[in-house]
Amino acid sequence: MGEARGAAARAGVAAGLVLGAGACYCVYRLARSRRAGAAAGTEGAASARDGSAPGGGLLPRVSGLSVLSSLAWGGPSNLQSDTDLPKSPSNLDAHHLQKLIHLLELTDDPLIQEQALVTLSNSAAFSVNQDIIRNLDGLSVIGKMLSNSIPKVKEKAINTLNNLSMNVKNQEEIKVYILQVCKEIELSPLNSDLQLAELRLLTNMSVTNDYHHMMTNAIPCFLHLLSEGNERTQIQVLKVLVNLSANPAMTRHLFSAQAPSLLSLFDNCINKEILLRALMFAANLNENMKNEEGIITQDQYSEDSVFSLLCGHSTQYTKKLVCLLHHHDTEVKEQVAKIITQLRGDTKTRCSGKLQ
Template identity: 50%
Template sequence: MSLGGKWPLRLTVGLLAGAGGLYALYKLTTLNRDREEGESRSGGDCESKKQNLLHRVSCLQVAGDSEGTVDTQQGGVLAKHPDGLEQQHLQVVLGLLQGTSDASTRELALVTVGNSAAFTINQDLIRNLGGLNVIANCLLDEVMSIKVKAMNALNNLSMNVANQEKLKIWIPQILEILEASMLNSELQVAGFRVLTNLSVTNNYHHMMTNSIPHFLKLLVEGTENVKVQVLKVLVNLSANPDLTNDLLCAQAPSSFLLLFDSCVNKEVLLRMLMFVANLRENLNLLQVSSQHEYEVESLHSLLFGNPTQFSHELATLMSHQDNEVKQQVARIITKRA
């Protein structure tokens, strides 16, 4: 739906501001529909629908939980209420993203569409309305907060397999943003959440291989939150045997081995061990059919070339108090060539 000239931009911005923003979207669409159909509605009926619409959207998380996905309990609630925003409301929101350069309006529109994308039915509807590229184009915006909110919306939308196929063309842009963004920034975290969803299957792994050295660097330089988000992507990549050499050939910082210390946060340590265990298992498969030369500074040389230091770290971790950690260490040790 195009806003055209019926509602001036300043009026739209005013209506969208604050807690009444969603009611403004609802009111704009219902007023237009009333005019077209020549129908009149009672104030009580409009108020009831307004409250229903506010309830549908205001209680949702923009980008799921801290893991970057909607948790099980929330997913169950959402499954019982799949309607979310209606098509005409989403058309208004997408129209705002295309039709205005006002930063506050664009931010509110992205939050609204991101919230609605927590509903599976709306993930499909937004795609069918051509909204994926409209939202992804906001990644090109110069305003950092708009980029963050666009990433958050894409995070929810990329949990849909059909949407992933459409969004794959934006993977290079997301990777470029991640390399250029400030270390440990909100934008960096949001971008890796999108990549986590896009790397759940092997379909788009080949598009991320050039960024592997940057991912490994962030494991050393980033905060615990960034490390966890990066490792989610790396664990997904390491589960793909076809990417084993790409990962093992990548240059790794020498301080990479410090991440296997028993004092490292469990969430980071466990994923580090899963990452290496996947590589170890896949490397054994590759060695059956081919030999590969690895550079001295490669991840392979650090882990498996002259594994004295790494072996010492593994031996120490065998006495770790957490059973999951010890299980992953055992995977690495028992799969040694």
């Protein structure tokens, strides 16, 4: 019997929130199943017995999701990180959320931390819980997990803040983590789930102009990821860049950034989701430049700057736009036509190298 207790299996579920520019939706996913065979007397085994761990206590009760052992799934190798959960958890009571937050504060067990964060993340998909978690000082407790050395725990903390950031009042508190998240994006493994989660949080936090100035120093990193990342990373980076480019106050910061491979995105063979966002990014900057007060001179910017590539004398860019007019997708052609119209309207000032 003692041996059976010592071999208890534990598993976790994860949740993420994806926000497009101005639109959002929640996707609940099964992220991890982990079998922990712990010897009797270890901290993990003791937690499972006293009900504070997922095996038979608070977490499965408040999440509304069964905690399954890896054996029930045929082992961890049969699990996929993008398996959709059959249903979302129902709203939790405030006392349940308070216990989860308290548990997160007290435990050093990374598996319990991970699963507590998953449950909080799922519950944060409901607007009423977003306020409750903030009022229980849950944001600061979750925020501390961003400094956790274990990537999976950090990722779940980011996902939780991601859902909580759908609330304007929560954003006012979450903003203190923006600089840290920007630095972590650069340090995270390229195309990793952690890096994508961090970019999603910045997407949410950049929907309004309020916190754009806090992301200024990360613009070179965003453009680097745009050239080095895979399609998932490129799409997420472009969501942030489109949001930033919609703010006239960010125009000069974006113009001065180096992006030697940016024009490679303006091609008929590029994924439509990437191409459309790249075109929106360019159109926003053109619009901002047209309304810019003062003078912008081309000699302010280097040859590989965003300004020189999109608003300078780049014949390569012009040729790419003309080719894209024959794209099979109507949305793409409309965006291209908009940009060409913008550029034609600015021909005289651009030829002189100045924008009045």
